[in-house]
Amino acid sequence: MSNAAVSALNGATVQGFARVEEMGLQGMITLRGDLASAKVKNAVKEATGQDVPALRSLNTGDKGAVAWMSPDELLIMVDYAGVTDTLALIEAALSGEHFLAVNVSDARAMFRVSGSAAGVRETLAKLCPVDMTPGAFEPGMFRRTRMAQIPAAIWMPDAETVQIVCFRSVAEYTFNLLRDAVAEGGEVGLFS
Amino acid sequence: MLILDCPCCGVRGEETEFHSGGEAHLKRFGPGSSDDDFHGYLFEKVNPKGVHFERWRHVNGCGKWFHAARCTMTLEVFGTYSAQTLEPPQEIKDKITAKRPGWSWREFS
Incomplete structure (x- = not known):
């Protein structure tokens, strides 16, 4: 057995209308x-x-x-x-x-959602009860909230990226939520 | 759906980001109290139609407890205030009086 630390999903990624990646060890x-x-x-x-x-x-x-x-x-x-x-x-x-x-x-997992400004905002708006309208949520803000059924914290490093921190134990759940939210054909066009 | 403002972190969130903690401003009776007082503390909760005071926790946010004054009939939230108090602040009472003249709740009015 190896003692090398591995992140929750070992850097899993998925590409939809936005890109989701597990950011590895943070x-x-x-x-x-x-x-x-x-x-x-x-x-x-x-x-x-x-x-x-x-x-x-x-x-x-x-x-x-x-x-x-x-x-x-x-x-x-x-x-x-x-x-x-x-x-x-x-x-x-x-x-x-x-x-x-x-x-x-090792008790947390971090995800990055990147793509178009409208796309990443929409991805998060689908999952969190947070006003993702430009102006209401902007880079520099940090918001702890609920993502579907789990607690999560979100912030925007820049206008086209959102990062998410959640508990490691629910990393796979989070990844699956994000994967479904960015699925091609699922664009709502709320912010575009 | 209730819209609550967390007085600890300033978030205006909807109900599912919070968790209700039951009736507010309970006077606790513990070891040494009479059976009647203890029974009252445990079981005799009010269930009003109208103005009500509750404890809430911002469970999916900053994690802090606070108090909320709301109407159980219309789901209107009159205001939220710090958990570190024994009674609703005058400001909250005034807001309720403006909207529900003559209200009373337990010993407050």
Whole structure:
């Protein structure tokens, strides 16, 4: 038996009117604490080079990304290989503080839906009770919601891409949902 | 379908993104209380037609609990407010009074 880490669906892809891919191994850290505290701000800066994001938003940079999950929770996204180092950095920066930082990389799956701007918005609009109209949901926003029957979080790295984080245990369900949503012939044309 | 505004993360979402947590502002009776008080706490819930106060959780979002004031007949939501309170804020009461003059719910009116 090999010990090499494998992502939930090992990079599965499907092409419809938009392209769906499982993004492979992604480093993710859940950080809980007082988001207003200087130490937390500092730790996030050290780990990702980013500021603590505003309500329901996401800050992205070369070093990583940090997303607002709830009033006391952030999701830090870095390279899979760098998670242990980042975690150590956060723990050192927050020593003495009341906080929780956990490596959840292997408990999550990440998907990317890319294609036309209208296509990716429509794909998500089919599955989530979120207003995907341009203007209502834009790059930089981060939204935790429901995708059919499971919890998921979505954001748009750019106008033609949506990324999704869900629990690893429901990765296949998520992939199948997205596969059906992007099926050729299933275009509704809501945003085009 | 209810449209709720989560006061913790500001999301305006529809009912299926949330989960109902039952009646709000219950006074809890635990160990040491009388059997009558404990029975009342467990079983004597109100089931009004009209103004009602409930606890809700943003289960598919930020995961936080909050309170909602709504009408059980029209499904109108008068407002949502923090879970860290023992009674509805005056602002919510005023909103309800504007729409349902003379309302009362348990000891609130």
